Amino acid sequence: MSNENEAMESAAQQERRLVAMAQKNPDDFKHLFNKYYDTIFNYALRRTGNAHLANDVAANTFLKALDQINNFQWRGSSFSAWLYRIATNEIFQVHRKSKRTIRLTSEVKDRLQDDNSSDSALLEAEEMVARNEKFKQIHAALSKLKIKYQTVLTLRYFEDKSIKEIAAILNMPENTVKTHIRRGLTHLKEYL
Amino acid sequence: MREFKDIEKRLRNGRLPDSDMSKYRHKAWQKILQAQRARRKIISFLSIPPWVWAVASIIILILFFVFMLLLKK
Numbered sequence: 001m002s003n004e005n006e007a008m009e010s011a012a013q014q015e016r017r018l019v020a021m022a023q024k025n026p027d028d029f030k031h032l033f034n035k036y037y038d039t040i041f042n043y044a045l046r047r048t049g050n051a052h053l054a055n056d057v058a059a060n061t062f063l064k065a066l067d068q069i070n071n072f073q074w075r076g077s078s079f080s081a082w083l084y085r086i087a088t089n090e091i092f093q094v095h096r097k098s099k100r101t102i103r104l105t106s107e108v109k110d111r112l113q114d115d116n117s118s119d120s121a122l123l124e125a126e127e128m129v130a131r132n133e134k135f136k137q138i139h140a141a142l143s144k145l146k147i148k149y150q151t152v153l154t155l156r157y158f159e160d161k162s163i164k165e166i167a168a169i170l171n172m173p174e175n176t177v178k179t180h181i182r183r184g185l186t187h188l189k190e191y192l
Numbered sequence: 193m194r195e196f197k198d199i200e201k202r203l204r205n206g207r208l209p210d211s212d213m214s215k216y217r218h219k220a221w222q223k224i225l226q227a228q229r230a231r232r233k234i235i236s237f238l239s240i241p242p243w244v245w246a247v248a249s250i251i252i253l254i255l256f257f258v259f260m261l262l263l264k265k
Contacts, residue, residue: 033221038213046208055220063224067231121216128211138206157203185196192202 012078019079022069029066036080037062040087041125046158047091047150049139051125057094061087077168084159084169088151095147141191149184156181 018035021028040061044054064086065072072082129135142150155161155169163181167174213220 030221034217037217037220038210041213042210045211059220059224063227066228119216119219121213125211129208132208134206135208138203153203157200158207185199189199192199
């Protein structure tokens with residue numbers, strides 16, 4: 001247990017060191033990008049179910065983080081929680097722009113195959129989504145819920161975040177997070 | 193939360209595995225840098241000192257009056 005604590009502490013120290021480096025020299029932001037890009041991309045992919053949208057969300061998240069890195073302050077939450085918060089807002093913007101809930105479509109895959117500029121890694125991610133029937137079923141049910149419920153349920157069950165971490169990411173009290181999870185699960189039960 | 197045990201299990205089982213984006217990361221970083229450069233260009237244009245705008249406005253006004261005078265002749 002103490003080894004686990006030590007590992008967590010050293011990870012936190014490393015995060016602090018990388019953030020301090022990036023705040024001094026924006027070129028060093030690349031280390032933070034390399035560390036968290038996959039995490040944020042995968043979170044966006046699980047939320048949107050679309051590799052291209054996830055790529056846009058991840059890119060905008062890091063672009064905003066790069067612009068705002070000097071304004072970032074440690075207020076009891078981690079740097080990754082801050083990135084999750086930006087990504088969550090970006091996903092919210094995507095939903096608002098589309099004015100409809102994002103659902104998986106088979107055309108997405110065809111479009112990607114036709115698009116010569118598509119990268120193989122994005123295509124692989126898209127194919128993985130298309131192949132995973134369990135995820136597609138859950139995602140379709142989740143996308144019928146309100147955004148606030150989609151967000152907490154994804155963070156809790158897909159990203160494995162604790163209530164405390166979700167509260168830090170969404171900047172809301174822990175009890176509100178618990179209520180949202182309970183209500184989200186109740187609604188989800190109707191669609192599954 | 194006992195009544196949600198089954199649905200929680202289904203959610204956890206339906207989790208999409210992590211995609212390895214290491215091959216794409218470099219490209220994504222380059223795109224971010226490009227976007228940041230483009231954004232900086234716009235910001236640097238908008239952050240021109242006020243006196244430059246004032247001088248430019250005066251020059252445009254003078255040119256306008258010269259043009260009007262030429263038209264009158």
